[in-house]
Amino acid sequence: xxxxxxxxxxxxxxxxxxxxxxxxxxxxxxxxxxxxxxxxxxxxxxxxxxxxxxxxxxxxxxxxxxxxxxxxxxxxxxxxxxxxxxxxxxxxxxxxxxxxxxxxxxxxxxxxxxxxxxxxxxxxxxxx
Amino acid sequence: xxxxxxxxxxxxxxxxxxxxxxxxxxxxxxxxxxxxxxxxxxxxxxxxxxxxxxxxxxxxxxxxxxxxxxxxxxxxxxxxxxxxxxxxxxxxxxxxxxxxxxxxxxxxxxxxxxxxxxxxxxxxxxxx
Numbered sequence: 021x022x023x024x025x026x027x028x029x030x031x032x033x034x035x036x037x038x039x040x041x042x043x044x045x046x047x048x049x050x051x052x053x054x055x056x057x058x059x060x061x062x063x064x065x066x067x068x069x070x071x072x073x074x075x076x077x078x079x080x081x082x083x084x085x086x087x088x089x090x091x092x093x094x095x096x097x098x099x100x101x102x103x104x105x106x107x108x109x110x111x112x113x114x115x116x117x118x119x120x121x122x123x124x125x126x127x128x129x130x131x132x133x134x135x136x137x138x139x140x141x142x143x144x145x146x147x148x
Numbered sequence: 149x150x151x152x153x154x155x156x157x158x159x160x161x162x163x164x165x166x167x168x169x170x171x172x173x174x175x176x177x178x179x180x181x182x183x184x185x186x187x188x189x190x191x192x193x194x195x196x197x198x199x200x201x202x203x204x205x206x207x208x209x210x211x212x213x214x215x216x217x218x219x220x221x222x223x224x225x226x227x228x229x230x231x232x233x234x235x236x237x238x239x240x241x242x243x244x245x246x247x248x249x250x251x252x253x254x255x256x257x258x259x260x261x262x263x264x265x266x267x268x269x270x271x272x273x274x275x276x
Binding site: 040094097121122123124 | 150151154164166168173174175177178190220221222223224225226227229231242243244246249250251252253254257258259
């Protein structure tokens, strides 16, 4: 597929993918895709990534239910970064229970959590 | 500096940095920072990156005048991605003359340019 080959994959065969909330316009997450993740994202219109920590394909929300419905898929000028415009199920995109992953802000020489935990991760994923 | 050491740098001693426009909320660019780029960004409140293609520190806008004034610096939950909230001088963040780098959208199995070139790159950078 030529649109797939147009993407510049890095030395690990991955590309960074930003997810932005369509309604609030907030940047939710930065994750990574391989070819299979991008193909499944396009086919299902739900965000799929490559989990580097678990070294496996990751259907975002598969455990939490917090899927990302994909409205738009964008590529940058040099073809090595992807932007997804999504609807975030449950309003929570972060495994910490924050609404999004970018909840730390640099202030006075330190990173501060400046957004609330909306749901206890134990309630999202269970205790196990 | 502990806030600098809190960042997880990749095997190339880089971290991806998203720039988002404070006014329009559009995602403008994804670039990369090393420690010096982040330190200069914090010190000057203008975005600095590491240019991987030129292998040098890059003060965004140094040639074009299209600097990014940094209002907020955010870090994600696992400390390996940065989000800058910026004011984009000139309303152009992309070297192609588009307003931002994410101007290609996947439609019907192909990437389409869906945003206009606002200024001819030759007018931005000169004929070279």
